Amino acid sequence: MADSDDGTDAGPPRLRLRVTRSAADRTVIALAGRFDAVEALAVRERLARADITGAGHLVFDLADVTFLDSAGLAVLVRTRQDRMRTGGSVSLIRPVSEDSMRVLRLTQFDQIFTMVDGRARGTT
Amino acid sequence: MTSVTTATLRLAPDVLSTREIGPWLRTAMRHVDAETADALLSRMELAVHEVCMNVVDHAHLPADSVIELSLVLSSTDLTVWVRDRGAEFDLAAIPDPAEGVLQERGYGIKIARALVSELSYRRTRSGNELALRIDRGGRDGGL
Numbered sequence: 001m002a003d004s005d006d007g008t009d010a011g012p013p014r015l016r017l018r019v020t021r022s023a024a025d026r027t028v029i030a031l032a033g034r035f036d037a038v039e040a041l042a043v044r045e046r047l048a049r050a051d052i053t054g055a056g057h058l059v060f061d062l063a064d065v066t067f068l069d070s071a072g073l074a075v076l077v078r079t080r081q082d083r084m085r086t087g088g089s090v091s092l093i094r095p096v097s098e099d100s101m102r103v104l105r106l107t108q109f110d111q112i113f114t115m116v117d118g119r120a121r122g123t124t
Numbered sequence: 125m126t127s128v129t130t131a132t133l134r135l136a137p138d139v140l141s142t143r144e145i146g147p148w149l150r151t152a153m154r155h156v157d158a159e160t161a162d163a164l165l166s167r168m169e170l171a172v173h174e175v176c177m178n179v180v181d182h183a184h185l186p187a188d189s190v191i192e193l194s195l196v197l198s199s200t201d202l203t204v205w206v207r208d209r210g211a212e213f214d215l216a217a218i219p220d221p222a223e224g225v226l227q228e229r230g231y232g233i234k235i236a237r238a239l240v241s242e243l244s245y246r247r248t249r250s251g252n253e254l255a256l257r258i259d260r261g262g263r264d265g266g267l
Contacts, residue, residue: 108223112224
């Protein structure tokens with residue numbers, strides 16, 4: 001996982017992750033690339049840092065996620081469960097990729113999570 | 125004219141090696157028209173990925189063993205076989221997650237089942253064999 005927005009690392013394509021605090025208690029985690037078992041642990045570790053654990057309301061921006069597997073889904077589930085225990089929330093910005101969106105549909109994540117249209121990105 | 129493409133791939137049983145599945149499938153489908161290849165590839169890559177992750181996580185493979193993949197692409201379907209020398213398991217006994225209830229684990233086989241036309245398992249003398257078949261010409265089945 002590249003914890004930046006340049007994405008210029010050599011080697012296999014890495015998931016890019018960028019964290020943006022868009023309001024006092026709302027943080028957007030933008031992911032781009034493959035959100036799979038290769039990347040899931042690094043994402044979990046990034047989500048455990050204070051800037052994210054201190055935010056009550058998280059938005060995963062999945063618009064640029066091109067491949068999503070069950071390990072990526074597990075990260076979303078765990079994060080949502082953690083937030084629900086403390087009165088927070090997790091919502092998802094829809095992937096543009098039909099392949100990624102299909103995974104959310106067939107697991108019914110699109111019905112359980114609050115789904116946000118990508119055009120709302122950047123809203124503060 | 126009947127054209128059949130075959131290919132094999134030996135995967136190390138680790139997470140990073142699953143990244144080899146997509147390029148392998150793409151190469152096997154290089155002579156197929158782009159629309160058909162994209163439709164087959166996107167579904168088969170994830171289905172095979174999930175099956176292989178299941179092997180990595182649960183099969184308890186003997187030391188130095190690999191996951192062996194083979195495929196046949198015919199005019200009617202794309203079939204991928206995933207073979208390993210791990211512990212026997214009962215595919216039919218793996219439940220899908222409950223409707224409308226989030227859980228961290230258990231989505232892998234559900235995803236694989238949903239993406240292919242048929243997912244089948246048999247125990248062979250040398251280990252496990254999963255077969256994933258996607259019929260050509262079918263669409264996404266409403267997913």
